[in-house]
Amino acid sequence: MKDDYRSGCPINLSLEVFGDKWSLLIIRDMIFGAKRHFRELLRSQEGISSNILADRLKMLVEQGMLTKTDDPTHKQKAIYSLTEMTIALVPIMAHLGAWGRRYLPVSEELSIRAELMETGGPDLWNRFMDELRYEHLGLPLDGPPRVRATLQAAYEDVVARKARESAVA
Amino acid sequence: MKDDYRSGCPINLSLEVFGDKWSLLIIRDMIFGAKRHFRELLRSQEGISSNILADRLKMLVEQGMLTKTDDPTHKQKAIYSLTEMTIALVPIMAHLGAWGRRYLPVSEELSIRAELMETGGPDLWNRFMDELRYEHLGLPLDGPPRVRATLQAAYEDVVARKARESAVA
DNA sequence: TGCAACTGCTTTCATATTAAAAGCAGTTGC
């Protein structure tokens, strides 16, 4: 944990924890991309470099935003898990996505998930958060996870449609 | 405007616009602190330095997050105004504040506003946004502005109470 | 049993960003 903060303002403190250009993208990839290993996170859309990724993961673990455990299937693999703190960012992710979609030049395939999150509203967010608690914290879940798969399928549909369109054109 | 983005993901684009340690604090001070001049913004809780403030203001203006106009009362003064884009960040600010309050070591006086925003919910946020549209964009408002003053009064009450408490102790 | 591919990083070095402090050419109020 960091022990000296610039101020006790909640917005400032939030920024000190994840207010940089990379931390929230790592969390995004864990939440929406189901990525849990270093090498998976390294393959981000935005091309994070390995030293920065290593640094941020370390810091996020120190701050209680992630936990790191051994992967029983591979002696060299580490599994990163979300904590309740990070799962609680889902509504903020949804708002950020909606805001970006409204005001910035987003690409269609990368914003379809944000659109569905916006349409689904708090009910969908809460369901998704429960599913993340199931996957990352081992909490019980009523029924099988489905939210991320739905978002992913919508993404793939857009990609397939765009491929068809550009093939025709 | 920046013309090359790392990716078209709405969350990434949002981070590219205000995902640094200072931009959102400047916007926070404009929204909650009613600060509109350079020297006012320089007196932030967190102690931003003048070159960084100048750089961020320039960038925020370039990106359409703020506008800059001359102050008719003083030839050297500039007035910074929020745009609809920035006013639309109010719900995100509220969520960020609520998140910080729940998970980080906030100070009581600096988090009372976040508490009131959380309690007030979307109804309060919308009223506040309308008031900001009135103050910064000149849109009509039903009744006089009151939200920021209410938040500010609550802040001052906490400061006064803490002063009394520490005087007694 | 050997070897290619994969594991989570670390190291190196060049470049970019940030921070603190001082300063500046005016403008304003008294």
Next chain:
DNA sequence: GCAACTGCTTTTAATATGAAAGCAGTTGCA
């Protein structure tokens, strides 16, 4: 007429970032 204020800019040093290569293993497969 002068002190205080205006929005910055400049300088210098410290720090962070980015790209690329490398490393000491581990694993899966032939």
